[in-house]
Amino acid sequence: GQQLNQSPQSMFIQEGEDVSMNCTSSSIFNTWLWYKQEPGEGPVLLIALYKAGELTSNGRLTAQFGITRKDSFLNISASIPSDVGIYFCAGHREGNKLVFGAGTILRVKS
């Protein structure tokens, strides 16, 4: 089963609002990745984080690797309709196996 707790489960926000979602684990991960998945598509890599405390941006997206290495968050600023989708966090610990959260469903009202 899933080892990552991702929250919130879903969000319905107004266009232009900022969004924040996070992922926590009882175990340490060496790498955190954030993906976005749209209907009928595979997950698309948004941001990869490699060091505890690292803060990385990709356009309007900002993600941080928690100091304890057991959590990460993703922020989206000034949301737009095309931000709609399911956002997944994924942690990497050993080998190349990625462990995924259950996802945060984002809906945007325009």
Add this chain to the structure above:
Amino acid sequence: ETGVTQSPTHLIKTRGQQVTLRCSSQSGHNTVSWYQQALGQGPQFIFQYYREEENGRGNFPPRFSGLQFPNYSSELNVNALELDDSALYLCASSLDWGNTEAFFGQGTRLTVV
């Protein structure tokens, strides 16, 4: 566009049958992983192949097997299909075994009836 392509995109099979799903990795990537994504859940790791050898396996029974070919394309085979095998099957390629950034294909939607 990740450069990872999967075929077929959709498939319907009967319980007990066997299925083969195919994946073409992104150019230059020698590592491929397969994931199962049930409806409403995140992807679950099935196994990974690196240079034609299985290199890690998740909690899936032996009736899930795979192959990687010299050109790094890959197959996922599932024998004795069960209803619970209905899911989106995702292939992801990575530049090398040590590189954790995985790039996913669009998936194959398998329905077992």
